[in-house]
Amino acid sequence: xxxxxxxxxxxxxxxPVVRRNFLPRIGVRGLGLAAWIAxxxxxxxxxxxxxxxxxxxxxxxxMNPMERLADWSLAHPFGTDAYGRDVFSRTLYxxxxxxxxxxxxxxxxxxxxxxxxxxxxxxxxxxxxxxxIMDGLMAIPAILLAIAIVALVGSSLxxxxxxxxxxEIPRVxxxxxxxxxxxxxxxxxxxxxxxxxxxxxxxxxxLAPNTVAPLIVQATYVCxxxxxxxxxxxxxxxxxxxxxxxxxxxxxxxxxxFQLKPSLIFWPGLFLSITILAINILGDTARDALDPKLGKRxxx
Amino acid sequence: xxxxxxxxxxxxxxxxxxxxxxxxxxxxxETRGRxxxxxxxxxxxxxxxxxTVCLVGESGSGKSVSxxxxxxxxxxxxxxxxxxxxxxxxxxxxxxxxxxxxxLRATRMSMIFQEPMTALNPVLxxxxxxxxxxxxxxxxxxxxxxxxxxxxxxxxxxxxxxRMCRSFPHQLSGGQRQRVMIAMALILEPKLLIADEPTTALxxxxxxxxxxxxxxxxxxxxxxxxxxxxxxxxxxxxADRVYVMRHGRIVEDGPIGSILREPKKDYTRDLLAxxxxxxxxxxxxxxxxxxxxxxxxxxxxxxxxxxxxxxxxTVAAKDIDLVLKRGRTLGIVGESGSGKSxxxxxxxxxxxxxxxSIRLRNREIADVSRRALRPHRKRMQMIFQDPNRSLNPRxxxxxxxxxxxxxxxxxxxxxxxxxxxxxxxxxxxxxxxDRHPHQFSGGQRQRIAIARALALEPDLLVAxxxxxxxxVSVQAQVLDLLDDLQARLGVALxxxxxxLRVAAQICxxxxxxxxxxxxxxxxxxxxxxxxxxxxxxxxxxxAPGRFWDFPNFRPLAGAHEPSRQDVMxxxxx
Numbered sequence: 001x002x003x004x005x006x007x008x009x010x011x012x013x014x015x016p017v018v019r020r021n022f023l024p025r026i027g028v029r030g031l032g033l034a035a036w037i038a039x040x041x042x043x044x045x046x047x048x049x050x051x052x053x054x055x056x057x058x059x060x061x062x063m064n065p066m067e068r069l070a071d072w073s074l075a076h077p078f079g080t081d082a083y084g085r086d087v088f089s090r091t092l093y094x095x096x097x098x099x100x101x102x103x104x105x106x107x108x109x110x111x112x113x114x115x116x117x118x119x120x121x122x123x124x125x126x127x128x129x130x131x132x133i134m135d136g137l138m139a140i141p142a143i144l145l146a147i148a149i150v151a152l153v154g155s156s157l158x159x160x161x162x163x164x165x166x167x168e169i170p171r172v173x174x175x176x177x178x179x180x181x182x183x184x185x186x187x188x189x190x191x192x193x194x195x196x197x198x199x200x201x202x203x204x205x206x207l208a209p210n211t212v213a214p215l216i217v218q219a220t221y222v223c224x225x226x227x228x229x230x231x232x233x234x235x236x237x238x239x240x241x242x243x244x245x246x247x248x249x250x251x252x253x254x255x256x257x258f259q260l261k262p263s264l265i266f267w268p269g270l271f272l273s274i275t276i277l278a279i280n281i282l283g284d285t286a287r288d289a290l291d292p293k294l295g296k297r298x299x300x
Numbered sequence: 301x302x303x304x305x306x307x308x309x310x311x312x313x314x315x316x317x318x319x320x321x322x323x324x325x326x327x328x329x330e331t332r333g334r335x336x337x338x339x340x341x342x343x344x345x346x347x348x349x350x351x352t353v354c355l356v357g358e359s360g361s362g363k364s365v366s367x368x369x370x371x372x373x374x375x376x377x378x379x380x381x382x383x384x385x386x387x388x389x390x391x392x393x394x395x396x397x398x399x400x401x402x403x404l405r406a407t408r409m410s411m412i413f414q415e416p417m418t419a420l421n422p423v424l425x426x427x428x429x430x431x432x433x434x435x436x437x438x439x440x441x442x443x444x445x446x447x448x449x450x451x452x453x454x455x456x457x458x459x460x461x462x463r464m465c466r467s468f469p470h471q472l473s474g475g476q477r478q479r480v481m482i483a484m485a486l487i488l489e490p491k492l493l494i495a496d497e498p499t500t501a502l503x504x505x506x507x508x509x510x511x512x513x514x515x516x517x518x519x520x521x522x523x524x525x526x527x528x529x530x531x532x533x534x535x536x537x538x539a540d541r542v543y544v545m546r547h548g549r550i551v552e553d554g555p556i557g558s559i560l561r562e563p564k565k566d567y568t569r570d571l572l573a574x575x576x577x578x579x580x581x582x583x584x585x586x587x588x589x590x591x592x593x594x595x596x597x598x599x600x601x602x603x604x605x606x607x608x609x610x611x612x613x614t615v616a617a618k619d620i621d622l623v624l625k626r627g628r629t630l631g632i633v634g635e636s637g638s639g640k641s642x643x644x645x646x647x648x649x650x651x652x653x654x655x656x657s658i659r660l661r662n663r664e665i666a667d668v669s670r671r672a673l674r675p676h677r678k679r680m681q682m683i684f685q686d687p688n689r690s691l692n693p694r695x696x697x698x699x700x701x702x703x704x705x706x707x708x709x710x711x712x713x714x715x716x717x718x719x720x721x722x723x724x725x726x727x728x729x730x731x732x733x734d735r736h737p738h739q740f741s742g743g744q745r746q747r748i749a750i751a752r753a754l755a756l757e758p759d760l761l762v763a764x765x766x767x768x769x770x771x772v773s774v775q776a777q778v779l780d781l782l783d784d785l786q787a788r789l790g791v792a793l794x795x796x797x798x799x800l801r802v803a804a805q806i807c808x809x810x811x812x813x814x815x816x817x818x819x820x821x822x823x824x825x826x827x828x829x830x831x832x833x834x835x836x837x838x839x840x841x842x843a844p845g846r847f848w849d850f851p852n853f854r855p856l857a858g859a860h861e862p863s864r865q866d867v868m869x870x871x872x873x
Contacts, residue, residue, distance in 0.1 A: 187684040187685075188689060188690050188691055188693075190682075191684060191690050191691075191749075194648055194650070194682045195681070195704030195707060195752065196677040196704060196707040196708060198707070206692055209694050
């Protein structure tokens, strides 16, 4: 035998060995400063949300008419709102709502979008039907659809989550479908057909892994967009009730007193912006690191 | 820089013209990065004026890197020249400024690539593209440029030149595109033409025409040609001198005659010995009368007219009748687009044929449903062309091999044990089972793909260009393996290839396909030894190096030994 595995990767003439793991490795060294700052900021927000009960000095929904619209002080770092509720505590709890909505929407959108996309990429008839439904969904403005759903079912964290997720699903379905359409032409998929693998097995074992990297990237965008949509819905009053603080409804209530107390809008707005910026930067970083074009080997 | 030669006249050395058009000495190229690897390790070569020099080697030997370094086209972020000298007509290329390099690239040296489609601009007409080159590098007026463009297109023997000028690259055939590339490379009459596998992607008949064209133009213009190829047949046909490369070094060099007759280095000998002979091997006695595969009137039409679509549709295969017996090998040969792969994919039912019948061990499978097909699937298996893509990179070798048996109810443990022994059968260590495909070379991956196909103990193996992507030495090993497996297991082999040499060495019967139809079919010795059809003869005549018996280092017995000129000026049919 002239060829042995050990010689495959050595010698000056050998082709560079390309690692193609389930997930390409992202080198720590490869991350830029922006990505590090974003990761740090997001970690802070996550910690805030996790430990909100420990960190917050007051009950976020306890009203105190004695201290309405107080300025910032040691007792109330961000001041209080029109009902005397501590804005700092409410902002901490608001992080919970936002993250639940963001992560929940991303998770649900992927869980529903992935199988639909896989099926759509494989069956032409189903594809024709599904894609027209998705086109229809995408034609409706997301906020409008969400308002309609909330108005129909009533407002709670969970209805808002559903209302926000539905418009995000088509984006995931389309992405998965496009990946499947190109991956199913790969000879290894044909090889799987010829060794008698069933369609579910081919989809799960040979096609789905190809979608992981682009899905991670897409999920970050869904997450950021869901957080923003929730804030907008709450700001419009169609979102979550004020008994569950969210950055959107804190701002919504603060809107009336904006000229008197800008801090009512400033603090939740600041957290909202930072969180979304951080998620988007991390999404971009993931996209660059997972871009298949960068991983492709150079031809001889 | 020794002198300013911006006026375009060649720089004259004190004793007249430089002796060599291209001199590369002790060129060392390394990868960039913290752990540099040597890609070229002291390469030295030279090309005299008017000479054709072939640089031959297997994939990864560094032949393309040598040519890119000469053109100053090394990918800067990946490779760097550590030391050495490259001189084109006495002018140092490595130390030339980017601007000077651009001038040199057009006027002194030019390059043609393997895939002309990617080298041509798809949104510019042919005339515009040629005009851009002239406009950038010469002071010619509009009318002069128009004339020169038409002259050069005539020189590369393109038909209907006015139409060609208006055409866009996608409207031309592969051979025509390569002619346009050559025209573009030669329009400024460079002294050095570097051709990097320019005919590898072309059919043999087109390849022959392009090689003749290059030789003819070379004679007229006196261009030096550095021709990079992996195909010893092409080398035998066109080279004056040969450099054999391996692992970034020149292994051996010399005039074509002495390299082919008396190779001194073992590597060169092995390389030549692995070129399959064009003369068919002796016929094997039939071992069994059992018919494994029989197709009759098999037809595949793409895009048939329907309620939504008018038109005739494209006939990819029509009325294909094939018979394949146990233990035999049936080859389907033909040029690209002849429909040979379509037949293979119909037989495997990766495509649903639009007409005719396919009988696998006397059971009709052409029009059965997916479900009814399932028990038949394990009786036929396929080996694909590109082993890099036919194995799922995310699965281990073992997972790929046992996928089939597990689908048919074999328990995983015994399937794994069988996979180990199969790996040993195909010449790989049993512990390869837990590794991933990327840890293996191309030839090893094809062995793994063969092991996967064998795991279901099929009666029929369909090999679609299974050795075409492999280097010639690896190709010989894989062919030996297939032969050996067939003798041991009695499997029938349907072997699709464009390479007549390969077909001659492995097939018992051959079917020659052209435009979706079988033009000639019969025992290999008869079809390739004494072809009845003009098309078959044309294919055989176009096979490069057909007068040379590579494994025995001598001209083919029976044929007179033609000089290089004889081969090149042979009249076209």
